[in-house]
Amino acid sequence: MTTQPAEQETFAGMPTPLYSGSPSRLMAWLDCPRRYRMQYLDRPRPAARPQRAHTSVGIATHNVLRDFWDLPPEQRTPAGVAELVRTSWIDVGFRDPEQSAAWRMRVREVVTDYLRTSDRERQPVGIERSVSLKTEQVAITGRIDRLDDRDGELVVVDYKTGRQVPTDDDARTSLPLALYAVACARMFRRPCRRVELHHVPTGTVAAHEHTEESLERKVAEAESIASDLRRADADYAEVGVESARFAPRPSALCSWCDFRAHCPEGQAQGPEKSDWAGLEPYASTDRRDS
Known part of the structure; x- marks a missing residue:
């Protein structure tokens, strides 16, 4: 009698598991697939500087x-x-x-x-607060620097300390900030649409007020990246560092x-x-x- 692999017996007919990750993991893939591989997949992990x-x-x-x-x-x-x-x-x-x-x-x-x-x-409502967001495709977990209550609405605050002063466009396009806003709104059951980048050295505040539609687009963007990562991770599990997905x-x-x-x-x-x-x-x- 032929015995099926345990993995097939366990998962046959079951829905595809959610892809679990953090906003940092998603952004690492966009920056450089090879760095993503070395940081998140290679074991033992290559020594970092x-x-x-x-x-x-x-x-x-x-x-x-x-x-x-x-x-x-x-x-x-x-x-x-x-x-x-x-x-x-x-x-x-x-x-x-x-x-x-x-x-x-x-x-x-x-x-x-x-x-x-x-x-x-x-x-503040939260300091270095861990938040999570689940959709039909992904489970995103991250940590926000600060969560404020402004007249009954929640505001996501992220501290920046580098040389570059962030702009309102940086706040608007930030995928992590948008995901944190969606996660906070769901977890606290309160509106959370405003995201802010606070540049501590200059006191500059870059901000954006999201709409429901813009937040939905950001969630869809995260799901698209996670779909790519699911395929890349599976390919790595099969062929390792020889995978062409990590150029x-x-x-x-x-x-x-x-x-x-x-x-x-x-x-x-x-x-x-x-x-x-x-x-x-x-x-x-x-x-x-x-």
Whole structure:
């Protein structure tokens, strides 16, 4: 008697499972299929380069803005921010101790200035809140930096700390922000259409007010990407790194890629950026950055 494989016995006739992932996973595929493969599929995963300074600054800034709202109201002061920066600081990727110290002071200043414009008495609905969204095709899970209540409607807030100041068009086209808005509306059963990108160094707020139709288009976009990923993941499971679905997508991002050492096409795009190249010019001593 022929015995059918257990997988066929278990799944024959059952609906196709939802594709599970995060917005970051979807965006990694769009940026570069090879980087996606190395980051999410290869096991053991290829060694990534050490963390850069701008990543350390970004993580520390996010952690301070997270922990600030756990402080008692009377400690939500510049001194309270300074202590959070001190305890949250990540001294990795900087050129030297002097550059690290200068950036720690800068982060303390910009976070303090940013929070001066916030209503420190109004507690956000969520801080680094995990949210999830299910459709007939996908199950998306992610974490939002902040969720506000503005006159009964929810607003998704994402912090940005890099050199580039985001625009309203960046907020409008952001797939993760739109998915978070849909997820929050369903989870809290309250309207959530406004998404904002807060550039902490400048205090700039880029925003977009979605419609039901624009949110539906973003969900459809996520489902389309997930459909591609489902096929790519299945192909990888069958043939591994020989799959033709994971061709590199060379671009200016290659100079910053954590997996550049494993990609000849990426290395051909130009020299690798230094550990501190992503920092904004801070002082005359920083002009040596490249």
